[in-house]
Amino acid sequence: AALLTGAPAAAPAPPARHLFSEPAEVEALRRNLLAWYDRCKRDLPWRALAAMEPDADRRGYAVWVSEIMLQQTQVATVIDYYTRWMQKWPTLQALAQASLEEVNELWAGLGYYSRGKRLQEAARKVVSELAGRMPRTAEDLQKLLPGVGRYTAGAIASISYGQATGVVDGNVIRVLCRLRCIGADSSSPAVIDQLWDMANVLVDRSRPGDFNQALMELGATVCVPKSPLCGECPVKQHCRAWRRKLFGKAPPVPDVEDCGVGDCSLCPPATEPWDSSLGVTNFPRKAAKKPPRAMRTATCVLERRGCHGAPEYLIVQRPSSGLLAGLWEFPSLPLAQDLQEEKEREELADHLQAWIGRPVAATGLQFIGEVIHIFSHIHQTYVVYSLHLDGDVTLDPALSLSRWVTEDEFHASAVSTAMKKV
Ligand code: SF4
Numbered sequence: 001a002a003l004l005t006g007a008p009a010a011a012p013a014p015p016a017r018h019l020f021s022e023p024a025e026v027e028a029l030r031r032n033l034l035a036w037y038d039r040c041k042r043d044l045p046w047r048a049l050a051a052m053e054p055d056a057d058r059r060g061y062a063v064w065v066s067e068i069m070l071q072q073t074q075v076a077t078v079i080d081y082y083t084r085w086m087q088k089w090p091t092l093q094a095l096a097q098a099s100l101e102e103v104n105e106l107w108a109g110l111g112y113y114s115r116g117k118r119l120q121e122a123a124r125k126v127v128s129e130l131a132g133r134m135p136r137t138a139e140d141l142q143k144l145l146p147g148v149g150r151y152t153a154g155a156i157a158s159i160s161y162g163q164a165t166g167v168v169d170g171n172v173i174r175v176l177c178r179l180r181c182i183g184a185d186s187s188s189p190a191v192i193d194q195l196w197d198m199a200n201v202l203v204d205r206s207r208p209g210d211f212n213q214a215l216m217e218l219g220a221t222v223c224v225p226k227s228p229l230c231g232e233c234p235v236k237q238h239c240r241a242w243r244r245k246l247f248g249k250a251p252p253v254p255d256v257e258d259c260g261v262g263d264c265s266l267c268p269p270a271t272e273p274w275d276s277s278l279g280v281t282n283f284p285r286k287a288a289k290k291p292p293r294a295m296r297t298a299t300c301v302l303e304r305r306g307c308h309g310a311p312e313y314l315i316v317q318r319p320s321s322g323l324l325a326g327l328w329e330f331p332s333l334p335l336a337q338d339l340q341e342e343k344e345r346e347e348l349a350d351h352l353q354a355w356i357g358r359p360v361a362a363t364g365l366q367f368i369g370e371v372i373h374i375f376s377h378i379h380q381t382y383v384v385y386s387l388h389l390d391g392d393v394t395l396d397p398a399l400s401l402s403r404w405v406t407e408d409e410f411h412a413s414a415v416s417t418a419m420k421k422v
Helices: 023-040 045-052 056-070 075-088 092-097 100-107 114-129 138-144 150-161 170-179 189-202 208-221 240-247 254-259 341-356 407-412 417-421
Strands: 293-305 311-317 332-335 366-374 378-388 402-405
Touching (some): 045 056, 092 114, 138 150, 150 208, 366 417, 402 407
Parallel strands (some): 293 378
Antiparallel strands (some): 293 311
């Protein structure tokens, strides 16, 4: 019954094949995983802070920042951003006093920009409403901090405060699905609930933060999506996918053979049984993703001679909500699909006129090329034009959402990776 803590009362118990029901096995898995982690863990700046920082609020903040940055972003990319962030804002109080523009500038290039903004809003809340004291449990972190979900709350509470609570992220999903041959859609709520229950059962009671990081590290470095290094895996003796790969025969009736029951909610669907050519990468499985939405946007690099003769470029600020909120970009205009090139130029010329306050001839726009950038759910094509402006070009000071910048200033501004490509 302890294995099912938190599951809805009516949910039938999953077959034992998909659980960790032997206490001795759970103990052995914890021991093997932690011993491997102690030997092989990567040296990362937030781990050093979590281990060395004596002040509990600073420690929680340091882990929080790392967890937000690591969402959707690779460790190697995060390290440099994290180091600069913690130098600039080493405490919640320092972050609470920063401007959104400064946050966006530091975040530029890291993607998913609303993360930085929400982090700062939440820091302000801790300072103003919680007297600067970080909540100490996963439940309170999730309840009190905007933008902190179940995973981030569990990570902060276990790593910073030693709460014995599990975490489930993409790496953990992959490892657990393989350890227990879970082949049902791993993004479905029923499977996710089971994985949270399992993570809470497995987490080591005396070293929960290290255990959670070890499970994620295993997924990031050994139990990787495409070619997992099973031979080097510290928990292979607990892994049912690995055992099945070594000893499994093609079953005559796969869904029945998997669990001994025909309607197991955690086995691969009968229509997509175990494929022996895939081995352990049969798991996890996901329902097919919706293809990203295609968008075309015309953008224009407007150039003028600056006061010292160096070229300057016009950038304008995006609205404060929605995609890339508050970031700066070259003047851009979303285009209807299948628009004729001539019409495209005319629309862009009208749009530019609104920014610079004088007529722009569509024929003067020079086509440069196309830049493709994939946002999480949008396949964006930027159709890039350029235009050199002669004479004195001054902007209406009322248009505070635009400014002329040199190339160096452009790179130091809060601009997206897509605009840097442009
Ligand atoms: Fe992953 Fe292979 Fe280890 Fe199983 S044995 S947990 S599949 S790396």
